[in-house]
Amino acid sequence: xxxxxxxxxxxxxxxxxxxxxxxxxxxxxxxxxxxxxxxxxxxxxxxxxxxxxxxxxxxxxxxxxxxxxxxxxxxxxxxxxxxxxxxxxxxxxxxxxxxxxxxxxxxxxxxxxxxxxxxxxxxxxxxx
Amino acid sequence: xxxxxxxxxxxxxxxxxxxxxxxxxxxxxxxxxxxxxxxxxxxxxxxxxxxxxxxxxxxxxxxxxxxxxxxxxxxxxxxxxxxxxxxxxxxxxxxxxxxxxxxxxxxxxxxxxxxxxxxxxxxxxxxx
DNA sequence: TTAACTTAGTATACATTAGTAACTAACACT
DNA sequence: AGTGTTAGTTACTAATGTATACTAAGTTAA
Numbered sequence: 001x002x003x004x005x006x007x008x009x010x011x012x013x014x015x016x017x018x019x020x021x022x023x024x025x026x027x028x029x030x031x032x033x034x035x036x037x038x039x040x041x042x043x044x045x046x047x048x049x050x051x052x053x054x055x056x057x058x059x060x061x062x063x064x065x066x067x068x069x070x071x072x073x074x075x076x077x078x079x080x081x082x083x084x085x086x087x088x089x090x091x092x093x094x095x096x097x098x099x100x101x102x103x104x105x106x107x108x109x110x111x112x113x114x115x116x117x118x119x120x121x122x123x124x125x126x127x128x
Numbered sequence: 129x130x131x132x133x134x135x136x137x138x139x140x141x142x143x144x145x146x147x148x149x150x151x152x153x154x155x156x157x158x159x160x161x162x163x164x165x166x167x168x169x170x171x172x173x174x175x176x177x178x179x180x181x182x183x184x185x186x187x188x189x190x191x192x193x194x195x196x197x198x199x200x201x202x203x204x205x206x207x208x209x210x211x212x213x214x215x216x217x218x219x220x221x222x223x224x225x226x227x228x229x230x231x232x233x234x235x236x237x238x239x240x241x242x243x244x245x246x247x248x249x250x251x252x253x254x255x256x
Numbered sequence: 257t258t259a260a261c262t263t264a265g266t267a268t269a270c271a272t273t274a275g276t277a278a279c280t281a282a283c284a285c286t
Numbered sequence: 287a288g289t290g291t292t293a294g295t296t297a298c299t300a301a302t303g304t305a306t307a308c309t310a311a312g313t314t315a316a
Binding site: 029060063084 | 302312
Protein backbone atom coordinates (compact mmCIF):
# COMPACT_ATOMS: atom_id res chain seq x y z
CA UNK A 1 0.00 0.00 0.00
CA UNK A 2 2.96 2.28 0.58
CA UNK A 3 2.89 4.84 -2.21
CA UNK A 4 6.34 6.28 -1.58
CA UNK A 5 7.74 4.22 -4.45
CA UNK A 6 6.21 4.88 -7.86
CA UNK A 7 4.54 1.94 -9.53
CA UNK A 8 6.82 0.74 -12.28
CA UNK A 9 5.52 0.27 -15.76
CA UNK A 10 5.61 -3.06 -17.48
CA UNK A 11 6.95 -2.81 -20.97
CA UNK A 12 5.00 -4.87 -23.42
CA UNK A 13 7.27 -5.71 -26.26
CA UNK A 14 5.19 -8.31 -27.95
CA UNK A 15 2.23 -5.99 -28.23
CA UNK A 16 1.68 -5.58 -31.95
CA UNK A 17 1.13 -1.88 -31.33
CA UNK A 18 4.42 -1.36 -29.51
CA UNK A 19 6.03 1.64 -31.25
CA UNK A 20 9.52 0.52 -30.32
CA UNK A 21 8.98 -2.84 -31.94
CA UNK A 22 7.15 -1.41 -34.96
CA UNK A 23 9.12 1.69 -35.74
CA UNK A 24 12.24 2.22 -33.68
CA UNK A 25 13.69 -1.26 -34.04
CA UNK A 26 13.08 -1.15 -37.80
CA UNK A 27 15.07 2.01 -38.30
CA UNK A 28 17.60 0.96 -35.68
CA UNK A 29 19.26 -1.47 -38.04
CA UNK A 30 22.65 -0.89 -39.52
CA UNK A 31 21.74 1.15 -42.58
CA UNK A 32 18.23 2.66 -42.38
CA UNK A 33 19.14 5.92 -40.66
CA UNK A 34 22.15 6.43 -42.90
CA UNK A 35 20.00 6.10 -46.00
CA UNK A 36 17.28 8.26 -44.50
CA UNK A 37 19.75 11.06 -43.80
CA UNK A 38 21.33 10.70 -47.21
CA UNK A 39 17.91 11.48 -48.72
CA UNK A 40 17.23 14.52 -46.52
CA UNK A 41 19.33 16.57 -48.96
CA UNK A 42 16.94 15.61 -51.78
CA UNK A 43 16.01 12.74 -54.07
CA UNK A 44 18.80 10.52 -55.28
CA UNK A 45 19.48 7.51 -57.50
CA UNK A 46 20.44 4.01 -56.46
CA UNK A 47 24.09 4.12 -57.42
CA UNK A 48 24.55 7.64 -56.12
CA UNK A 49 23.23 6.63 -52.70
CA UNK A 50 25.49 3.60 -52.83
CA UNK A 51 28.50 5.82 -53.48
CA UNK A 52 27.60 8.23 -50.68
CA UNK A 53 26.76 5.72 -47.97
CA UNK A 54 30.21 4.35 -47.48
CA UNK A 55 30.58 0.62 -47.22
CA UNK A 56 27.05 -0.46 -48.03
CA UNK A 57 26.65 -3.44 -50.33
CA UNK A 58 24.15 -3.53 -53.19
CA UNK A 59 22.16 -6.21 -51.48
CA UNK A 60 21.78 -4.27 -48.23
CA UNK A 61 20.97 -1.04 -50.07
CA UNK A 62 18.24 -2.76 -52.09
CA UNK A 63 16.85 -4.48 -49.03
CA UNK A 64 16.94 -1.43 -46.77
CA UNK A 65 15.37 0.80 -49.43
CA UNK A 66 12.58 -1.75 -49.86
CA UNK A 67 11.95 -1.78 -46.12
CA UNK A 68 11.90 2.03 -45.99
CA UNK A 69 9.53 2.07 -48.95
CA UNK A 70 7.30 -0.53 -47.34
CA UNK A 71 7.02 1.52 -44.15
CA UNK A 72 6.11 4.62 -46.16
CA UNK A 73 9.27 6.67 -45.55
CA UNK A 74 10.58 6.55 -49.10
CA UNK A 75 9.10 6.80 -52.61
CA UNK A 76 10.59 4.77 -55.43
CA UNK A 77 10.20 5.97 -59.02
CA UNK A 78 11.40 4.03 -62.03
CA UNK A 79 12.26 5.93 -65.23
CA UNK A 80 12.27 3.40 -68.06
CA UNK A 81 15.18 5.01 -69.87
CA UNK A 82 18.22 3.12 -70.97
CA UNK A 83 19.92 2.33 -68.76
CA UNK A 84 17.01 2.38 -66.36
CA UNK A 85 16.98 5.16 -63.76
CA UNK A 86 15.50 4.62 -60.31
CA UNK A 87 15.04 7.60 -58.04
CA UNK A 88 14.35 7.45 -54.33
CA UNK A 89 13.00 10.35 -52.28
CA UNK A 90 11.62 10.90 -48.80
CA UNK A 91 7.88 11.09 -48.28
CA UNK A 92 6.34 13.51 -45.77
CA UNK A 93 6.37 10.66 -43.28
CA UNK A 94 10.07 10.09 -43.92
CA UNK A 95 10.87 13.77 -43.47
CA UNK A 96 8.83 13.71 -40.25
CA UNK A 97 10.81 10.78 -38.95
CA UNK A 98 14.08 12.45 -39.82
CA UNK A 99 13.48 15.20 -37.25
CA UNK A 100 13.39 13.18 -33.99
CA UNK A 101 15.95 10.80 -35.48
CA UNK A 102 18.22 13.75 -36.07
CA UNK A 103 17.68 14.80 -32.44
CA UNK A 104 19.04 11.46 -31.35
CA UNK A 105 21.99 11.60 -33.73
CA UNK A 106 22.87 15.09 -32.64
CA UNK A 107 22.78 14.05 -28.98
CA UNK A 108 25.03 11.16 -29.96
CA UNK A 109 27.37 13.54 -31.70
CA UNK A 110 27.61 15.83 -28.68
CA UNK A 111 28.19 12.99 -26.21
CA UNK A 112 30.37 10.75 -28.34
CA UNK A 113 33.49 11.56 -26.32
CA UNK A 114 31.80 10.70 -23.03
CA UNK A 115 30.61 7.39 -24.42
CA UNK A 116 34.03 6.56 -25.83
CA UNK A 117 35.69 7.45 -22.54
CA UNK A 118 33.25 5.31 -20.57
CA UNK A 119 33.92 2.45 -22.94
CA UNK A 120 37.70 2.77 -22.69
CA UNK A 121 37.51 2.88 -18.91
CA UNK A 122 35.25 -0.17 -18.75
CA UNK A 123 37.54 -2.12 -21.03
CA UNK A 124 40.59 -1.18 -19.01
CA UNK A 125 38.98 -2.15 -15.71
CA UNK A 126 37.83 -5.50 -17.01
CA UNK A 127 41.34 -6.51 -17.99
CA UNK A 128 42.39 -9.07 -15.40
CA UNK B 129 29.93 24.64 -61.58
CA UNK B 130 26.16 25.12 -61.44
CA UNK B 131 25.24 25.78 -57.82
CA UNK B 132 21.50 25.33 -58.25
CA UNK B 133 21.76 21.83 -56.83
CA UNK B 134 23.12 21.55 -53.30
CA UNK B 135 26.26 19.50 -52.86
CA UNK B 136 25.29 16.22 -51.28
CA UNK B 137 27.09 14.97 -48.23
CA UNK B 138 28.95 11.74 -48.20
CA UNK B 139 28.13 9.69 -45.19
CA UNK B 140 31.19 8.11 -43.64
CA UNK B 141 30.07 5.08 -41.79
CA UNK B 142 33.42 3.56 -41.15
CA UNK B 143 34.71 6.71 -39.53
CA UNK B 144 35.45 5.72 -35.97
CA UNK B 145 33.88 8.99 -34.85
CA UNK B 146 30.61 8.41 -36.67
CA UNK B 147 27.91 8.99 -34.03
CA UNK B 148 25.44 6.76 -35.80
CA UNK B 149 27.86 3.85 -35.75
CA UNK B 150 29.05 4.55 -32.21
CA UNK B 151 25.88 5.47 -30.41
CA UNK B 152 22.70 5.12 -32.40
CA UNK B 153 23.31 1.67 -33.79
CA UNK B 154 24.27 0.44 -30.31
CA UNK B 155 21.02 1.51 -28.73
CA UNK B 156 19.04 0.60 -31.85
CA UNK B 157 19.20 -3.08 -31.04
CA UNK B 158 16.22 -5.07 -29.91
CA UNK B 159 16.42 -4.46 -26.17
CA UNK B 160 18.57 -1.44 -25.25
CA UNK B 161 15.85 1.20 -25.45
CA UNK B 162 13.38 -0.98 -23.60
CA UNK B 163 15.81 -1.47 -20.73
CA UNK B 164 16.75 2.20 -20.76
CA UNK B 165 13.11 3.22 -20.44
CA UNK B 166 12.45 0.63 -17.77
CA UNK B 167 15.14 2.32 -15.66
CA UNK B 168 13.82 5.86 -16.17
CA UNK B 169 11.33 5.18 -13.36
CA UNK B 170 14.22 4.46 -10.99
CA UNK B 171 16.83 1.86 -10.13
CA UNK B 172 15.82 -1.77 -10.40
CA UNK B 173 17.15 -5.30 -9.89
CA UNK B 174 18.02 -7.88 -12.50
CA UNK B 175 15.02 -10.13 -12.08
CA UNK B 176 12.61 -7.25 -11.71
CA UNK B 177 13.76 -5.76 -15.01
CA UNK B 178 13.46 -9.19 -16.54
CA UNK B 179 9.86 -9.45 -15.35
CA UNK B 180 8.97 -5.98 -16.63
CA UNK B 181 10.59 -6.16 -20.03
CA UNK B 182 8.32 -8.72 -21.54
CA UNK B 183 9.92 -11.51 -23.49
CA UNK B 184 13.58 -10.83 -22.76
CA UNK B 185 15.78 -13.80 -21.93
CA UNK B 186 18.34 -13.83 -19.17
CA UNK B 187 21.18 -13.95 -21.63
CA UNK B 188 20.02 -10.95 -23.63
CA UNK B 189 19.30 -8.99 -20.44
CA UNK B 190 22.77 -9.69 -19.09
CA UNK B 191 24.40 -8.85 -22.39
CA UNK B 192 22.43 -5.68 -23.03
CA UNK B 193 22.96 -4.42 -19.48
CA UNK B 194 26.71 -5.00 -19.88
CA UNK B 195 26.72 -3.04 -23.12
CA UNK B 196 24.76 -0.19 -21.54
CA UNK B 197 27.15 -0.24 -18.57
CA UNK B 198 30.15 -0.24 -20.86
CA UNK B 199 28.89 2.80 -22.75
CA UNK B 200 28.29 4.63 -19.48
CA UNK B 201 24.49 4.74 -19.52
CA UNK B 202 23.94 2.42 -16.58
CA UNK B 203 25.55 1.81 -13.18
CA UNK B 204 25.76 -1.70 -11.77
CA UNK B 205 25.97 -2.20 -8.01
CA UNK B 206 26.39 -5.59 -6.37
CA UNK B 207 25.14 -6.10 -2.80
CA UNK B 208 26.85 -9.21 -1.44
CA UNK B 209 23.83 -10.43 0.47
CA UNK B 210 22.46 -13.91 0.14
CA UNK B 211 21.09 -14.33 -2.37
CA UNK B 212 23.16 -11.66 -4.05
CA UNK B 213 21.37 -8.49 -5.10
CA UNK B 214 22.41 -6.54 -8.18
CA UNK B 215 20.91 -3.13 -8.78
CA UNK B 216 21.04 -1.22 -12.05
CA UNK B 217 20.36 2.49 -12.40
CA UNK B 218 20.73 5.15 -15.06
CA UNK B 219 23.72 7.49 -14.97
CA UNK B 220 23.38 11.16 -15.91
CA UNK B 221 24.52 10.18 -19.38
CA UNK B 222 21.78 7.53 -19.55
CA UNK B 223 19.13 9.99 -18.43
CA UNK B 224 20.42 12.44 -21.04
CA UNK B 225 20.12 9.83 -23.76
CA UNK B 226 16.61 8.96 -22.67
CA UNK B 227 15.32 12.39 -23.69
CA UNK B 228 16.02 12.38 -27.46
CA UNK B 229 15.32 8.65 -27.49
CA UNK B 230 11.93 9.37 -26.01
CA UNK B 231 11.36 11.97 -28.74
CA UNK B 232 11.83 9.27 -31.32
CA UNK B 233 9.61 6.80 -29.53
CA UNK B 234 6.89 9.35 -29.11
CA UNK B 235 7.01 10.22 -32.83
CA UNK B 236 6.80 6.49 -33.50
CA UNK B 237 3.79 6.25 -31.24
CA UNK B 238 2.00 9.09 -32.99
CA UNK B 239 2.69 7.79 -36.49
CA UNK B 240 2.32 4.08 -35.87
CA UNK B 241 -0.98 3.93 -37.73
CA UNK B 242 0.45 5.63 -40.81
CA UNK B 243 3.36 3.22 -40.87
CA UNK B 244 1.11 0.22 -40.46
CA UNK B 245 -1.18 1.45 -43.21
CA UNK B 246 1.74 2.03 -45.57
CA UNK B 247 2.99 -1.44 -44.82
CA UNK B 248 -0.40 -3.06 -45.41
CA UNK B 249 -0.80 -1.20 -48.71
CA UNK B 250 2.69 -2.17 -49.87
CA UNK B 251 2.08 -5.82 -49.03
CA UNK B 252 -1.26 -5.81 -50.82
CA UNK B 253 0.20 -4.19 -53.96
CA UNK B 254 3.09 -6.62 -54.14
CA UNK B 255 0.76 -9.62 -54.20
CA UNK B 256 0.85 -10.78 -57.82
C1' DT C 257 28.08 -8.44 -85.21
C1' DT C 258 29.85 -9.09 -81.37
C1' DA C 259 32.22 -7.45 -77.43
C1' DA C 260 32.33 -4.11 -73.77
C1' DC C 261 29.77 -0.84 -70.81
C1' DT C 262 25.86 1.08 -68.19
C1' DT C 263 22.17 0.78 -64.15
C1' DA C 264 19.70 -1.59 -60.91
C1' DG C 265 19.24 -5.12 -59.25
C1' DT C 266 19.41 -11.22 -57.75
C1' DA C 267 21.62 -15.52 -56.23
C1' DT C 268 24.69 -17.98 -53.72
C1' DA C 269 27.73 -18.99 -50.07
C1' DC C 270 29.75 -17.55 -45.94
C1' DA C 271 30.32 -14.83 -41.44
C1' DT C 272 28.49 -12.47 -37.65
C1' DT C 273 25.02 -11.41 -34.31
C1' DA C 274 20.80 -12.39 -31.76
C1' DG C 275 18.03 -15.53 -29.35
C1' DT C 276 16.62 -20.07 -26.70
C1' DA C 277 16.83 -23.65 -23.33
C1' DA C 278 19.23 -25.78 -20.03
C1' DC C 279 22.78 -25.55 -16.69
C1' DT C 280 25.79 -23.44 -12.61
C1' DA C 281 27.42 -20.95 -8.14
C1' DA C 282 26.62 -19.62 -3.68
C1' DC C 283 24.39 -19.70 -0.26
C1' DA C 284 19.66 -20.19 3.15
C1' DC C 285 15.77 -22.73 4.91
C1' DT C 286 13.50 -27.08 6.45
C1' DA D 287 19.90 -34.23 1.92
C1' DG D 288 16.73 -31.70 -0.75
C1' DT D 289 14.48 -27.41 -2.40
C1' DG D 290 14.52 -22.45 -3.39
C1' DT D 291 16.54 -17.99 -4.46
C1' DT D 292 19.30 -14.58 -7.55
C1' DA D 293 22.24 -13.62 -11.17
C1' DG D 294 24.32 -15.24 -14.16
C1' DT D 295 27.03 -18.81 -18.10
C1' DT D 296 27.32 -22.47 -21.82
C1' DA D 297 26.15 -24.68 -25.91
C1' DC D 298 23.26 -24.66 -29.48
C1' DT D 299 19.99 -22.65 -33.33
C1' DA D 300 17.85 -18.84 -35.97
C1' DA D 301 18.16 -14.47 -38.01
C1' DT D 302 20.76 -10.86 -40.11
C1' DG D 303 24.55 -8.99 -42.71
C1' DT D 304 28.59 -9.34 -46.18
C1' DA D 305 31.28 -10.52 -50.37
C1' DT D 306 31.28 -11.85 -54.72
C1' DA D 307 29.52 -13.29 -58.90
C1' DC D 308 25.81 -13.15 -61.99
C1' DT D 309 21.51 -11.13 -64.86
C1' DA D 310 18.38 -8.00 -67.92
C1' DA D 311 17.93 -4.63 -71.24
C1' DG D 312 19.56 -2.00 -73.75
C1' DT D 313 23.79 1.69 -76.02
C1' DT D 314 28.08 2.59 -77.94
C1' DA D 315 32.68 1.29 -80.11
C1' DA D 316 35.59 -1.72 -83.02
